[in-house]
Amino acid sequence: MHSELSARAKSLPALLPKWLRDDRKVAILVLAPSIIAVAVFIYIFMGWTLYISVSNWNRPALDLSFAGLKNWQRLVNDPRFHIDLRNLVLFAVGYMSQCIVIGFLLAALLNERIRGEVFFRTVFLMPFAVSAVVSGTAWRWLQVPSAGINLLIANMGFESFRPLWYMHPKLGMLAITIMGAWQFSGFVMALYLAGLRAIPDELREAAVIDGAGTVALYRYVFIPMLRPVTYTAVVLTGAGSIGNFEIPSIIGTGPGFATDTLGFYMFEQTFRSNRYGLGAAVATFMLILSIPVVLPYLISVLREEKE
Amino acid sequence: MSLNRLLVGSAKYAVLIAFAAFYLVPFYVMILTGLKPLEDISSFEIWNMPKSLDWGSFREAWNQMDSNFWNSVRITIPGAIVSTFLGSINGYVFAKWGFRGSNVILFLFVFGMFLPGQGILIPLVWVLQFMGLYGKVNGLIMAYCIFGIPITSLLFYRYYASVPDELVDASKIDGCGFFGIYRRIILPLSGPTFAVVGVWQCTRIWNEYLMALVVLGNPARAPVTVAIKNFSSMGVIPWNLQMAAALIASVPTIAVYLLLGKLFMRGLLEGSLSG
Numbered sequence: 001m002h003s004e005l006s007a008r009a010k011s012l013p014a015l016l017p018k019w020l021r022d023d024r025k026v027a028i029l030v031l032a033p034s035i036i037a038v039a040v041f042i043y044i045f046m047g048w049t050l051y052i053s054v055s056n057w058n059r060p061a062l063d064l065s066f067a068g069l070k071n072w073q074r075l076v077n078d079p080r081f082h083i084d085l086r087n088l089v090l091f092a093v094g095y096m097s098q099c100i101v102i103g104f105l106l107a108a109l110l111n112e113r114i115r116g117e118v119f120f121r122t123v124f125l126m127p128f129a130v131s132a133v134v135s136g137t138a139w140r141w142l143q144v145p146s147a148g149i150n151l152l153i154a155n156m157g158f159e160s161f162r163p164l165w166y167m168h169p170k171l172g173m174l175a176i177t178i179m180g181a182w183q184f185s186g187f188v189m190a191l192y193l194a195g196l197r198a199i200p201d202e203l204r205e206a207a208v209i210d211g212a213g214t215v216a217l218y219r220y221v222f223i224p225m226l227r228p229v230t231y232t233a234v235v236l237t238g239a240g241s242i243g244n245f246e247i248p249s250i251i252g253t254g255p256g257f258a259t260d261t262l263g264f265y266m267f268e269q270t271f272r273s274n275r276y277g278l279g280a281a282v283a284t285f286m287l288i289l290s291i292p293v294v295l296p297y298l299i300s301v302l303r304e305e306k307e
Numbered sequence: 308m309s310l311n312r313l314l315v316g317s318a319k320y321a322v323l324i325a326f327a328a329f330y331l332v333p334f335y336v337m338i339l340t341g342l343k344p345l346e347d348i349s350s351f352e353i354w355n356m357p358k359s360l361d362w363g364s365f366r367e368a369w370n371q372m373d374s375n376f377w378n379s380v381r382i383t384i385p386g387a388i389v390s391t392f393l394g395s396i397n398g399y400v401f402a403k404w405g406f407r408g409s410n411v412i413l414f415l416f417v418f419g420m421f422l423p424g425q426g427i428l429i430p431l432v433w434v435l436q437f438m439g440l441y442g443k444v445n446g447l448i449m450a451y452c453i454f455g456i457p458i459t460s461l462l463f464y465r466y467y468a469s470v471p472d473e474l475v476d477a478s479k480i481d482g483c484g485f486f487g488i489y490r491r492i493i494l495p496l497s498g499p500t501f502a503v504v505g506v507w508q509c510t511r512i513w514n515e516y517l518m519a520l521v522v523l524g525n526p527a528r529a530p531v532t533v534a535i536k537n538f539s540s541m542g543v544i545p546w547n548l549q550m551a552a553a554l555i556a557s558v559p560t561i562a563v564y565l566l567l568g569k570l571f572m573r574g575l576l577e578g579s580l581s582g
Contacts, residue, residue: 023404023484023485024404024406026484026485026486027400027404027406027485028400028404028406030396030397030400030485031396031397031400031401031409031412034393034397034456034460035412037453037456038415038416038419038453038456038457041427041431041434041450041453041454042419042422042427042454042457043415043419044430045426045427045430045431045434046422046426046427048429048430049426049427049428049429049430052429052430062433102326105322106323106326109319109322109323110323112319114319114320114323119327120323120326120327122565122568123327123330123331124326124327124330125564125568125571125572126330126331126334126561126564127330127333128575129510129557129560129561129563129564129571130514130556130557130560130561131513131514131515131516131531131532131535131556131557131560132514132516133514133516133532133535133536133553133556134535134553134556134557135333137535137538137539137549137550137552137553138333138334138336138337138550138553139333140539141336141340141350141353141546141549141550142332142333142336142353144350144353146350146351147349147350147351147353148350148353151351151353151354152354182329182330182333186330187575187579190572190575190576191575191576191579191581194576194581195581228581229581232579232580232581235421236579239421239422239423242423243423243424243425245424245425245516245517246516246517249516249520249536250535250536250539262425263423263425263517266425266428267425267428267517267520267521270428270429271432271521271524276429279429280429282425283423283425283426283428283429284426286423286425286426287422287423287426290421290422290423291422294418294421294422295418298414298417298418298421298580301580302410302414302417302580
């Protein structure tokens, strides 16, 4: 059977031109279209965006004449940009901490041989299966300040506690973090749960024999061992904070841009107001912000994988 | 001691149940609101049960978005299939035919995937206009195929790297070439990974919003995510229609998630480089 197989396999290369008979060249040739596509659609496009940010293209008609730093100056002086930066900090702090704390807590609980584990796990991760647009739509309805969740709170007897949620002129962004965390905390839970399950039982047993209680077990064994997972969660939620777009697109920018984001600002400037140069400056700014978040992570992960 | 343990045990369940409620409440309210007719919709009755089951909102929402739903199907299926196959052949090259610099290329693929989409939007629109694909379903499919390459290549690479090199070397000795090895050794082992990557890509493409909004903003051609947005920007907000539309748009991905949760989970762990 083997000889028949190899005879058939040999006949095909014999028909090909000589340079195609070298399998390593074929491999490169097969990969080439993807390399070109990614090079053009990701890297050249990013460079192009950078160039547009220093061009005069701020109206519908294409205009790629050089403008220097005009768009960047305008961006830096735009009050909306300042609010968006503040919003980014608010969002990142609220969203990252909720995702990581809730994700860790739920994973730790599920790891305790809980009855109904599959049910809980399935429910916790379900919001991740739907679009962020769905999250924004449902939560917008739930967070209507005059009713929604506030009705539930009032029915529980806390009638004086009536948060304005996403309508709050200063802290509206924190209401948005709930919608984001609703979707992504289950993802972080899944990361932590896989991490916990990968810790060998002997380690836990050894720590218990040494007299470690539950708190010490987490403090000195689990949390340090889960540091790579925490790093992954920090990077994913951090990158997600910078790119945040869907929810403000559904909810709106709120009073005084309280729920505006860089991503939505970029979208509106570019595709609603035709200020391509300014929009490209915002986009480039978002790229520059993301690099220090993502690059060290990828380098460390891929280096570890090689070892 | 045992009372203590009982308390701790029930506290654990109390926390888990509270969070289960947190994750389920939006779905519950979407169903509840979707089952009410418009005249019964008031934000003060958000928690009240519908007086009778009324499927009118779902019917109405479906009538307004059925073409968007089928657009999403028409975009998702080819987008997922093409990007998954590209990922398989690319992952095979990266894992078994690595050349000088191929690691750097894989790294650049993955790096690009983690950066915000806004960074490429303006040139994307420009190029699609130039190609005559702007505002067309095919333009969006092409974009999803290309922007899917990094994640699918990474997922397949990670799987193929675990296939022993001896298998590949043995069939090389048997005279198999690049495609022969792929067809005889790699492809037969790839079924589960195809399922993982396919599920992941279907879900991601179905739920994608930013590129769809920019490339296919036209309400008639838009996919479901953009249709939901259009429901929510009507003058008076018809909450019942919005909730029904959001639910209808979520049915396919929730069904996939509930039926194929394990595959979904593997895509999640591998794709975040944490698995």
